[in-house]
Amino acid sequence: MLLCLFTQTCTYRLEGREAVSLPLWILEIGHLNKDIYYQDQNGFYNDDCLTLGVDERPLFSGRTALQCYEDFMFSFVNKFEPFMGTLIEEICVGLGPCGELRYPAHPFVDGKWRFPGIGEFQCYDKYMMEDLKMAACQEGKPHWGNQGPQNAGCYNSCPSGAPFFEEGQDGFLSDYGHFFLEWYSDRLLRHADAVLAKAANMLEKYQENEQSSVLLVVKIGMIYWWYQTESHPAELTAGYYNTAVRDGYDHLALILSHHGAALQISCFEMMDNETPPTSLCSPEGLLQQIRTVSKKRIIHLTGRNTYERFDKAGLWQIHANCYHPQAEAVRSFTYFRMNDKTFKVENWNNFVPFVRKMSTDM
Template sequence: MVDVWWGIVESKGPKQYDWTAYRSLFQIVQRCNLKIQAIMSFHQCGGNVGDAVNIPIPQWVLGIGEKDSDIFYTNKNGNRNRECLTIGVDNQPLFYGRTAVQMYSDYMKSFRESMSDFLESELIIDIEVGLGPAGELRCPSYPESQGWVFPGIGEFQCYDKYLEADFKEAAINVGHPKWELPDNAGSYNATPESTEFFCPNRTYLTDRGQFFLTWYSNKLITHGDQIMDEANKVFLGCRVKLAAKVAGIHWWYKDDSHATELTSGYYNLNDRDGYRPIARMLSRHHAILNFTCLEMRDSEQIAADKCGPEELVQQVLSGGWREKIEVAGENALSRYDRAAYNQILLNARPNGVNRDGPPELKMYGIIYLRLSDNLLDRNNFKIFKTFVKKMHADQDHCADSRKYGQCLDPLERSNPKLSAEDLLEATEPMKPFPWDKETDMSVGGELADFFDKFIEKITSILK
């Protein structure tokens, strides 16, 4: 998986694309007989977990932001987040006559033209389209650069003048011209009960709160829908899969307010599914839903933070499967232990192995974070190899992906646009598919961990 950074390729000026470095990299990958998942990364590198370097969005775009800082996501105190552009400018021609969506589309067109040989040879098999911070379809509601610390609920990011005007128009259209954006939702590191908006039976449950949350989440889905539609047009006919990433916001998931999800743009409550509408939107573009935090377990979290990574993963993957789309996933943190691998295995094939044919529920693929010296450490790599073997149900390597159901058909055009009623229907909660906690795909248990630590201890003594 390779981030194809907007800030590198179009750094010199509008439509001045330089793909030289990426062509060199792709040639190396091709010589190694590997495949590429390319991420169209329209966000900044730096400021998120695992970012080792700083790559801002193009300087000429930041220059426009010096004159009009409302092109960036903004919180209620006026703090700007420069890691990506606000969805408020998706259709505003502020960038030398182009809108943000047109810039993203032009970038992808240039990628297809410049990488046509790699696409035709099927070196590139996935195109994941960046839709927000860290490439995820969400608002940057919990930025460490502005002082957020886990498990803060974050803040709504809709106070730039473009989104404010959009909300005002929407409120007028429903006959409530006096409704304003929330000013009582707390600060980045607040808890739900400390705010008027999220505390029990308060603003988020009122007509005004429900209208705002519907508008806020629909803007995010519309943003994803528009850009995925452009990606579908650009890569139409290519033998690739399109994908989009959804964030695994698991803290406060077990609180009735689901506050952190709401500030990020996921209108998910106990009686309202905020993720299945996203899956339904992706289904119209024949795209994969890529979800994170697959390795996390509830028992590893602090009870006071009301985290629910296991239930969240089940909800999101179940929503994808019900919408008949492929789902993929990745771990959120670098982990090298059996417990993390076993949790990934459980989520990748929740009902274990079907001896009589393909399993009923199976993820399309897993992205493992990340290749590092720690992973290649002797013991870590040994456990990782066992994990990979278990991911393939103990089968030997198969070089021909078509033999296990992953042939790449030419990408088809997106289906017709979804109506508001279609998306509203998808919010109706449904029980997740049953997860088999007794799956027989385990990498190894506590006894194996004990012996590993025992051997390490003996080795250190002998040295």
């Protein structure tokens, strides 16, 4: 089985290393117009990713970003048509940084962000700000469209140092807080819906035969730090409007269900008791929340690990999460990743029985 990843609107990075950059002709346009990229509150542009604000803007030789992505997907499907549904069984549609549906709120490559910082909202380019102003006017609060939250801290802030993520009158629970977070997350969901509609339409003919079908897959970032707070700030800056009082993944699961897409998530090897207690992490809690949503909306889950694990505890945690007793087994699991360490005697002796167990149970 071969899993393919589409990515044209973002540089694809693997553990901080540049793997696939944006096309040169897009970079040339970006050199003349920086606003095709995301911008943070301090005016720094992230030239790894096209902003969602250009989805419908004909800035690319008369084409919109969505039209360019559609052209790319069509070219791929046409070129590899003989292998679709046989060798190629899954296609992951890249929707953001590292192929994940999220904003680049935690840019680790240039050192701006370090774990467990809450990250920053990425909505200050010209096109996103125009969209925000329009939404604010429709809400009858035009002044809400002048800027994003001004009390949301910076990349490496903790929630306690950012009033927007606390429960005061200027916080995330305020009318303004709800408006902004709804708009910010909705732009991400609209992007996913638009791209998936095009991808699903192209792959429709490969869905007719269950024996040779192609599964459409969407990746999301598993933002598990500060999950045990009320506001879940690191998720909010990434575009997931998920808090202690609001499920931020249900609407996404509904969109995936509509397009017949599966959801790929990571953290399968992680345990809460292995995370820093001061960062109020809960990879297990987040995984359980998404597992519940996927069951409710009847979508497949596919999984992978976040960090290399060769120890028995980590490998069997992966198995336990793939075959959770109160949920359907994941459709597929990608081990991330084999390298020289795999073949060290102790690691190999743990890895072989793990693979046998996984392949027997799948």
